[in-house]
Amino acid sequence: METNGPFLQAALICERVLVEQDGVLSLIRVIDRLIRHADAGEPEELAPFTQPIHVVLLMKSGAARGRFEVTVGVEKPSGELGDAIAVPVHFEGEDRGVQVILPMSFAADQEGLYWFDVGFEGRRLTRMPLRVVYQPHARSL
Numbered sequence: 001m002e003t004n005g006p007f008l009q010a011a012l013i014c015e016r017v018l019v020e021q022d023g024v025l026s027l028i029r030v031i032d033r034l035i036r037h038a039d040a041g042e043p044e045e046l047a048p049f050t051q052p053i054h055v056v057l058l059m060k061s062g063a064a065r066g067r068f069e070v071t072v073g074v075e076k077p078s079g080e081l082g083d084a085i086a087v088p089v090h091f092e093g094e095d096r097g098v099q100v101i102l103p104m105s106f107a108a109d110q111e112g113l114y115w116f117d118v119g120f121e122g123r124r125l126t127r128m129p130l131r132v133v134y135q136p137h138a139r140s141l
Contacts (some may be wrong), residue, residue, distance in 0.1 A: 005062020061091035077112025
């Protein structure tokens with residue numbers, strides 16, 4: 001489907017975001033994989049855990065003007081959908097844009113590929129993958 005905006009400049013997941021005094025972003029440790037190492041005595045299966053992350057969306061208005069909502073939802077490896085988060089944005093037009101910085105506590109209870117779906121006005125703008133890998137502790141035979 002063709003559109004005149006908004007346009008997605010960047011969509012990523014990172015560990016930290018620094019917003020400098022002049023509004024310029026520094027994105028620290030861009031990730032697409034979380035490796036969970038088990039300690040001795042932990043189970044062979046992944047135990048649920050949370051990881052602080054930031055979802056970062058940089059968008060340019062194009063022809064979009066006014067207030068809208070951008071949504072971010074997570075699909076688990078099982079296909080189960082979590083609740084989407086709605087973020088209000090305001091587009092001023094043309095080359096002006098918005099920076100959506102969404103700090104979240106990512107909850108993983110399954111090993112595999114999670115998808116972060118980014119939506120705008122009922123259409124998907126993009127998907128971002130985040131793979132969770134579980135590495136059990138080495139054991140003697």
